[in-house]
């Protein structure tokens with residue numbers, strides 16, 4: 017069978033061997049946990065608890081009235097120690113609920129008790145929202161919103177993203193191998209919810225064990241496994257749609273505009289647990305890896321656990337840490353401290369030594385065309401770079417700068433080590449600033 | 458933990474560097490240099506070394522004088538030096554090397570802002586300048602195996618096959634095998650098609666260049682000279698003489714593929730190479746001068762920004778215009 021893919025992209029070394037065969041390790045919750053309120057895209061949350069309150073494990077501790085939002089649940093039982101400004105995954109201080117773990121793990125009532133087969137599509141959406149589920153790939157978009165397309169948009173394809181194209185990360189792979197039944201159960205619900213008889217799971221060909229296992233289990237369910245070529249950024253929404261159903265999401269439009277919904281495989285497992293057992297999202301899998309980590313592992317972590325606990329659970333560091341990355345090495349954010357807690361979108365925690373952080377001089381662009389050839393959005397990164405630095409907004413917009421998804425492929429290949437993504441991001445900020453100014457006038 | 462670095466993604470990078478690419482180009486030029494030393498003697502290596510030293514030295518001095526960061530380590534000046542030498546006759550005196558190097562580095566490259574900002578191939582600008590200023594020196598073709606020492610005293614000269622095609626009295630045409638291996642009159646680096654091809658294959662394997670430009674360029678010349686043969690030659694002979702001599706392989710593999718001065722997109726590169734091929738044919742057939750590769754590439758260098766504009770890729774998700782070219 018021909019392997020599916022998209023045009024452009026790069027082939028960074030996968031670096032997954034360190035953790036790909038390591039089963040999930042459940043990490044015990046620490047004594048104090050931090051729950052920053054901004055873990056999703058949408059309306060900001062308001063705390064539902066006050067300092068001094070006792071909370072139960074899986075109890076909702078913050079919510080918003082708006083539809084586009086996702087509530088937050090505690091991952092332990094204990095006392096609210098503080099509600100204040102603490103460091104979060106964006107390296108800034110935001111409103112955070114701090115909970116002292118009492119070690120009892122006393123659980124709150126499940127969010128629903130109905131039988132999974134009796135749930136109507138709208139009840140399922142309500143439960144998914146109530147469970148606080150957002151995209152586990154990192155973006156943090158509330159899943160129930162994704163599953164509620166407007167009436168006029170007919171959904172024809174449900175695509176499950178299990179490409180995990182970022183180097184180092186192996187959490188999706190462990191989900192596939194260890195939570196297979198949750199995935200299949202979740203997909204059956206989603207197909208019913210969207211009134212589809214089929215759905216597609218896209219997996220990169222470097223995960224043959226997962227492919228074989230799923231192939232075996234999905235027989236007769238309408239779930240189809242699609243083997244994708246290992247290439248970065250295969251797991252980008254628009255690229256995986258293109259690879260699996262050949263459709264191109266128009267610029268500035270959403271997957272649902274071409275009848276597609278893309279959901280991360282880890283999210284599917286969470287959906288199942290919410291629908292089947294009424295368990296809200298309160299833990300997640302984090303791949304802890306990088307050359308400075310002694311014993312790279314896949315951890316199953318209670319949300320709110322500071323990074324330093326994860327590092328300790330992996331045997332600590334074996335080299336001086338020069339960089340902390342939240343997520344994968346291509347699109348992840350560099351963190352300032354190991355005090356930052358795990359949030360819903362923390363797919364990986366990578367610690368790098370000096371070897372991986374050497375600074376290289378930026379040289380002139382030699383017009384080699386490498387960035388143009390790899391750009392999955394078919395943009396001209398070198399041109400965008402030039403005009404971003406000049407701040408020529410009109411030309412940037414003409415050259416579709418806003419279509420750049422900041423995948424980093426261009427910077428990765430540039431032999432002159434130009435900071436292309438960084439300057440493109442700057443160009444976008446300049447556009448937004450100008451637009452905001454114009455709107456004010 | 459004081460040394461935590463917070464930088465923008467991506468946090469990993471490929472280890473291809475400009476200097477590595479230039480090193481590969483230099484390596485790829487070595488077989489042609491060896492062939493040249495074999496046919497023209499050690500002086501070929503001497504001229505090459507001179508040009509490289511002059512180019513790197515000029516760049517260093519210029520950047521020191523105007524107070525720009527010194528970039529000789531990127532290897533581009535060394536490549537320019539080698540290519541300039543490859544475009545000179547082996548009998549060239551040292552000062553020709555010096556003037557060519559200064560023109561290439563200062564006028565064609567640094568005046569425009571250094572590497573990446575020049576719009577014409579520096580080595581070719583150097584050669585064009587020398588050819589216009591000292592045409593006699595620049596077209597004195599040494600016969601293979603007639604020298605071998607540092608100073609050629611009484612060199613036996615020989616006309617290039619292309620000159621013979623223009624003017625049959627100039628001499629006898631060499632055989633195809635001799636031409637393929639490099640036993641013919643011509644510039645230092647252009648004579649051995651076999652050696653150039655070897656270098657080209659190396660560059661393609663190392664992914665430094667794609668085959669698009671060389672193949673399109675050579676095929677265009679081949680087809681045109683086959684369909685419109687020179688008077689008195691069979692279509693096949695006309696094609697063979699035209700592709701095996703006069704620096705077509707040197708130009709197609711090493712100069713038309715110069716990143717800085719050729720289009721950035723695949724489609725653009727094909728148009729560029731087609732243009733080079735057509736111009737080479739036109740200049741050789743209808744021009745006064747038998748050679749056409751350098752001027753064709755220089756002319757196409759000039760239109761490269763235009764080609765880049767016409768051949769912008771269609772952005773992913775731009776379903777309105779089916780083709781690129783939206784400005």
Ligand code: SF4
Nearest residue numbers: 381382384385387430
């Ligand atoms: S990859 Fe770097 S050097 Fe090459 S064209 Fe792009 S920006 Fe220029």
Ligand code: SF4
Nearest residue numbers: 391420422423424426
């Ligand atoms: S321009 Fe944007 S979309 Fe294209 S390769 Fe660079 S980061 Fe990715």
